[in-house]
Amino acid sequence: MSGNNRIILLSVLVAGVALPVFAQTAAGTRPELAGPDLTGVYQLIPNGVTLPEGFKNEGGPDRVPLQLSALATQKTRSPKDDLAKLCLPVGPFRMMAWERNKIDVYRSPGRITMLFENYFLGHMRTMYLDRPHTPGTNWVGDSIARWERDTLVVDTTGFNEYTWLNDAGAPHSDALHLIERYRLVGGGKYLEVKVTAEDAKTLTRAYTYTRYYERVNTEIQEHICWDDVLTVGE
């Protein structure tokens, strides 16, 4: 290799290492700025619809591959005990595939926040970019996030025992671990959401479904779950 080529090669190698480092330093304590702006309101597209760009929803919570013991547990569960009927959060694995789900995404220092039009079932998800997992359990889990180029990768653990993996009552354990990948596609028109569930105690393997949300200009409406549910819990 000639001397000039060696210098060029060296410069390229140095730049390749240095540029990402500089980007991270520039973001500094504002890690939410290190990726594309996902702020906006999005509406889940229906299943079975193929978008002009060729995108379509694939898979879903009803297809999780359950271990035999988990299947046995599912059989003991009744639809009348579904948290959705009690206006309680159904958990992100079900909610991100919930029919007609509409989300409202924001970014703020150190985090991405996801609100839901149906906030009874979806609750509120705060995805922290500036800290590791914290102990404890709750309905939507503890979410931490990082950027992989243009994709927001969200890692969630710490789910409470009450939520189900699907409408049929598929169980999860305390080992439930969700990995979600969010990115804008179609020139920013759609939010592609890939949700992977891992649970060594209830699933035979990791399972992923894909959903597409369309960016919309319509507003989030007030929606009180109690007004729809007449005899809750009876």
Add this chain to the structure above:
Amino acid sequence: MTRTPGRFCAAALLGIALPALPAVAQTPPPPNWMEQWVGMYGSVDHAGKNPPPGFKILVPLEEEDEVALAHSQPWAIARREATDYELEDLAQMCKPSGIFRAYNVAAFELLVSPEKITMIGMAGGGIHTSGIRRIYLNRPHLEHPPLTFFGDSVGHWEGETLVVDTIGFNDNTWLGQDRSRHSNALHIVERLRFVANGEYLEHIYVVDDPFALTSPYTMSRYHKKLASQEPVPEKLCEDSPEARRAWVKLHNRAKKEWEETRKGLAVKPEAKDRERQ
């Protein structure tokens, strides 16, 4: 976007109402407003019930109902007296308790986008009782807003002050902590701006209700801007399905009992009452 004459005529022909310009001195948003406004804010209690030096809290928490009462029409006072706290307390019903109860007793978070500012309350049952309130910056009022717990809020800038105009309230919320009633003609104008070296968000409310109040009155609050690392606590009205089921049974039973009692007490308005209305 320029409004060409052709487009304007077309709109007029189709009877589409073009947004009316506000009658006040609207200015563009302050530069970097999103950076300044996003974050967590303390309630009056959180800030120690003391406004920043040189500022005064108008109608503090403990005086809200007294002031509302002093401004209420007779029917609104009677309605308050007929209100059963336990059964009609929205907070206990896991419903949004309204503007006057959401941000006065605990911290709240402001999230921002170019089109709106969203207030997330954290008192009581979190987003369920303190609610999620969206203030739209990109449009005027809806022509026929649905009647909601937080109303239809639209904001515009006057220099560094955000002026928020809200109508379209349902009549289920209270003007204070203790059953002061309003109608769905409630109209609140808020002026928000940073004071005391940007450390506090000043929040001035002018409360008016031509149907329920004899005249408008003004309240003010000062919310300290908090360190943004403070996590948003997760809160629900009940912690488990069992607790939720138990509450629903209790609530349904109490509601049934109260309706039975009311049937016995129901009085038809007399002719002279109708005249006053």
